[in-house]
Amino acid sequence: VFKHKHEMETGRTSSVSQQYIRTPDKVIEFNDLAGHEKYYKCTAKQLATNLLDYIAIIINAGSGIQMMTREHIALAYSLRLPMFIVFTKIDNCPQNIYNINLEYIKSFYEKKMNLEIKTISTLSDLTLLDKSFTKGCNFVPLFPVSNVSGQGIDLVKQFILNLERYINYQNLENDKPKDRK
Numbered sequence: 670v671f672k673h674k675h676e677m678e679t680g681r682t683s684s685v686s687q688q689y690i691r692t693p694d695k696v697i698e699f700n701d702l703a704g705h706e707k708y709y710k711c712t713a714k715q716l717a718t719n720l721l722d723y724i725a726i727i728i729n730a731g732s733g734i735q736m737m738t739r740e741h742i743a744l745a746y747s748l749r750l751p752m753f754i755v756f757t758k759i760d761n762c763p764q765n766i767y768n769i770n771l772e773y774i775k776s777f778y779e780k781k782m783n784l785e786i787k788t789i790s791t792l793s794d795l796t797l798l799d800k801s802f803t804k805g806c807n808f809v810p811l812f813p814v815s816n817v818s819g820q821g822i823d824l825v826k827q828f829i830l831n832l833e834r835y836i837n838y839q840n841l842e843n844d845k846p847k848d849r850k
Contacts, residue, residue: 697829722834724752730762730813733770734777746782751803753810754786755825760815771811778809786811795824800833 690697724745728734734742745752754774759767771788778784785808789795802810810828814821 692830697832721750723832724750726752726754728754728756728770728774730756730759730767730770733773739777742777743781749804751806753802753828754812756811756813757816759813759820760817774811783807784809788813789824789828790821792824792827795828798828803833 688699690699726738726742726745728738742752756771756774762770775786778786787794787798787808788811789798790813798810802808812821812825812828814825816822
């Protein structure tokens with residue numbers, strides 16, 4: 670989500686943007702953070718201080734994991750935030766490049782973090798996730814999507830709508846010890 674003219678011109682987010690979706694039973698907040706190296710400090714600060722429950726890592730199928738993508742993945746992993754991958758532009762990528770980048774993502778997560786990638790391409794794949802995707806799980810869901818054809822978008826939407834908060838901040842607030850005077 671671009672807020673500034675220079676963001677629209679360059680196609681790069683440079684500031685934090687927040688968007689909300691209200692459903693009958695919850696409010697889902699999205700924080701769009703900068704991906705460019707120039708804005709890494711801003712992104713790191715927001716990841717560490719915004720009380721986020723999940724991280725969506727956006728990876729272009731044609732270019733795969735870039736240097737800053739690795740930095741963002743490492744930061745999310747070090748903060749123990751569950752992440753999922755949205756593998757974009759699958760319609761704009763030759764099949765061999767798609768396969769090479771997908772295999773690299775799988776090996777990267779396995780070698781660096783001992784996490785398995787589970788590709789979610791169908792409703793049955795999504796159903797198999799059940800409620801097992803949460804803090805401390807040993808896998809990362811990957812959703813191949815096309816913003817042009819809409820392929821995979823509905824699965825991502827359903828997945829996000831079904832996510833549960835893994836920290837109940839209200840309970841933490843209620844459990845605070847009372848000040849004694």
